[in-house]
Amino acid sequence: MTTLTLDDLTKKxxxxxxAVSDLTLTVNEGELMxxxxxxxxGKTTTLRLIAGLLRxxxxxxxxxxxxxxxxxxxxxxxxxxxxTNALFPFMSVGENVAYGLKIRxxxxxxxxxxxxxxxxxxxxxxxxNRWPDQLSGGQRQRVAxxxxxVIRPRxxxxxxxxxxxxxxxxxxxxxxxxxxxxxxxxxxxxxxxDQAEAVTIADRIxxxxxxxxxxxxxxxxxxxxxxxxxxxxxxxxRNFLSGIKQGHIVQTSIGRVEIPxxxxxxxxxxxxxxxxxxxxGTNGHNNFLARVQxxxxxxxxxxxxxSINGVPIHLTPPPFHNLNTDETIVVHFPRERICVLPPDExxxxxxxxxxx
Ligand code: ADP
Ligand code: MG
Numbered sequence: 001m002t003t004l005t006l007d008d009l010t011k012k013x014x015x016x017x018x019a020v021s022d023l024t025l026t027v028n029e030g031e032l033m034x035x036x037x038x039x040x041x042g043k044t045t046t047l048r049l050i051a052g053l054l055r056x057x058x059x060x061x062x063x064x065x066x067x068x069x070x071x072x073x074x075x076x077x078x079x080x081x082x083x084t085n086a087l088f089p090f091m092s093v094g095e096n097v098a099y100g101l102k103i104r105x106x107x108x109x110x111x112x113x114x115x116x117x118x119x120x121x122x123x124x125x126x127x128x129n130r131w132p133d134q135l136s137g138g139q140r141q142r143v144a145x146x147x148x149x150v151i152r153p154r155x156x157x158x159x160x161x162x163x164x165x166x167x168x169x170x171x172x173x174x175x176x177x178x179x180x181x182x183x184x185x186x187x188x189x190x191x192x193x194d195q196a197e198a199v200t201i202a203d204r205i206x207x208x209x210x211x212x213x214x215x216x217x218x219x220x221x222x223x224x225x226x227x228x229x230x231x232x233x234x235x236x237x238r239n240f241l242s243g244i245k246q247g248h249i250v251q252t253s254i255g256r257v258e259i260p261x262x263x264x265x266x267x268x269x270x271x272x273x274x275x276x277x278x279x280x281g282t283n284g285h286n287n288f289l290a291r292v293q294x295x296x297x298x299x300x301x302x303x304x305x306x307s308i309n310g311v312p313i314h315l316t317p318p319p320f321h322n323l324n325t326d327e328t329i330v331v332h333f334p335r336e337r338i339c340v341l342p343p344d345e346x347x348x349x350x351x352x353x354x355x356x
Contacts, residue, residue: 001029002063002077002154002187004050008308011045019045021211030185034198037208043191046208050189051078063154076153077234083159085144087132093119093143094128101153104165118146119182137163138169141166145177149184156181156188162197174201193310195222195235207231223274229344232272238314239278241271250340254308258285258335268343275303276313277337286333295323306331 009023020042024213027033030306035043048054050061051072060067087096101111119125122142127135141161148156158177162170178201191213192198198205201220206216215227226232229240232346245251245266250257255270281334290306291328297304302319305312313333319321 001185003027003029004066004187004189005060005062005065006046006050006256007060007062009046009049009061011042011049011054012057012305015203020049020212023208023211023213025206025213025216027189028268029187030181032181032188032190032203033194033199034202035207035208036192036195038193039041041208042211043193043207043208044159045211047080047159047189047191050155051080051157052076053080077151079148079151079153079155081141081144081148083160084161085140085147087135087143087182089132091132092128093124093130093132093135096132096144097128097150100147102266111281113238113284113290114150115146118150119143120268121147121149121183123176127155129209130310138165138173141165141173142176145180149180149186153186156186157247158188158190160191160193163192163194171200177201199235207234213297214276217327225339226272226341228341229270232339232341236274237272237276240344241311243269243271245246245269245340254288254311255286257333257338259338259340260269260336262340264340264342270341270344272339272341273337274332275314275316278313279332279334280315280317280321280329281332283334285335286338287330288333290329292323292325292327292329294320294325297321297323 004027006023012018013019013117021307035046036113037043045054049056052071059068067200080303097115097118097294098111101114115128116277123147124142132140144183162173167171174195174197202219204216204218207214207223216230222231222235226235226237239252239254243257248259248261250259250269250271252271254332287307290308292304293307294305296302297319299319301316302321304313304317304323328340
């Protein structure tokens with residue numbers, strides 16, 4: 001069981017690109033942490049720095065508190081699995097999985113036992129004598145995982161391992177990876193650009209954007225307490241209202257909005273409320289007249305857009321609700337479901353009165 005610590009980890013490529021900036025993060029022993037970010041955000045670079053395939057420009061990588069920068073990649077015990085994994089075509093599945101143990105010179109009986117256990121763990125117990133070209137894409141990825149697991153690594157580094165698979169298979173393998181991490185206790189960093197994947201697989205998520213770690217938390221924190229508008233949008237947030245906060249009231253273009261107690265200072269703020277948090281009907285506070293612009297109730301998750309004082313707002317009322325275009329309804333924003341974010345620089349700016 002290994003705790004991974006990244007300390008101010010920074011990587012500048014020769015081309016002058018800073019791919020990873022001052023990344024500080026701890027992945028606890030046995031934890032499955034997702035590193036989530038759009039393409040080019042520095043995810044692969046981070047994994048390569050941990051595996052020892054790249055040297056950091058600055059900062060440290062520690063396993064159980066010990067710096068491993070001086071340790072060569074093959075001695076670190078960190079193993080990477082990629083989006084597509086080349087298996088040796090001239091070796092059987094069993095030989096492919098055994099390869100890492102043969103070069104470590106383990107004895108035959110132990111190799112046999114560990115290969116069988118690894119293939120069983122990835123649900124391919126009878127595949128030892130198959131050839132790589134007889135496998136589907138999903139089975140190849142499972143063999144790649146078995147090949148990684150068989151050496152009993154301290155760290156499992158997965159670089160978008162499911163991105164090339166179709167949807168059903170992806171869901172099945174996510175569950176399998178979760179089970180594997182739980183059973184083996186191997187500390188795992190799972191890289192993905194897909195927020196739904198990160199949410200379903202991970203104990204915690206770190207969001208990386210432009211090489212910087214922007215927020216770390218449990219999956220639900222990114223819905224309930226996103227750090228800023230960009231992260232809220234990345235997790236499907238669609239309703240944003242800029243306004244001026246004074247105590248527990250924010251003046252916005254749809255009117256006065258009551259907010260929960262917030263450490264945000266008075267002044268310009270951005271409010272967000274998730275579509276699924278908005279209710280139809282009157283309820284105590286934060287009731288607004290809304291004109292229905294669009295409603296599609298024939299989906300398991302229905303979609304509706306209304307206009308409140310000209311501002312488009314998205315909600316997800318129950319399916320097969322009776323709502324007609326241009327109808328006027330009342331919607332309710334429960335106070336405790338409103339998130340107070342820093343003002344969004346990319347939207348309206350405010351005149352802040354200066355005292356000279
Ligand atoms: P991700 O895996 O999140 O897509 P990468 O870590 O591959 O991101 O890349 C991060 C940034 O570093 C990108 O801007 C990419 O173009 C750049 N980059 C990656 N590898 C190199 C390299 N060998 N030389 C120069 N720039 C690189
Ligand atoms: Mg990548």
